[in-house]
Amino acid sequence: MSLNQEKRLQPRTDVNWPCIVLIPQEFIAGEVMNISASGAFIHCLAAPSNEESFRLLMNVLPEMKTMLGNAVLVRSTLSSCHDDLSSCGIGVRFTEAFGGDQEFFPDANSLER
Numbered sequence: 001m002s003l004n005q006e007k008r009l010q011p012r013t014d015v016n017w018p019c020i021v022l023i024p025q026e027f028i029a030g031e032v033m034n035i036s037a038s039g040a041f042i043h044c045l046a047a048p049s050n051e052e053s054f055r056l057l058m059n060v061l062p063e064m065k066t067m068l069g070n071a072v073l074v075r076s077t078l079s080s081c082h083d084d085l086s087s088c089g090i091g092v093r094f095t096e097a098f099g100g101d102q103e104f105f106p107d108a109n110s111l112e113r
Helices: none
Strands: 013-023 026-035 039-043 053-060 065-076 090-094
Touching: 039 065
Parallel strands: none
Antiparallel strands: 013 026, 013 053, 026 039, 039 090, 053 065, 065 090
């Protein structure tokens, strides 16, 4: 497989949505940089553990709508981003659909209820 080959199965949309990763005993503030029906990349400076499912609270702009769902960590760039803080972040996979909020996701038909 080529290093530049795209692995994503669904299209991503660039966004700038404030978010909070809710893990036991801690909140991690971040910003959703891109999103698909199955996952997202979040710019942040800390990450949840690989094993735990966590809650993700996103503020959809400009609609000012708040969405809450479950996700798991699938990758982290935090250990290799000391020189370029703009690339720090985590890739997450959604494990629970966000209720009736499918209209905010690219390829919304692929979201499961």
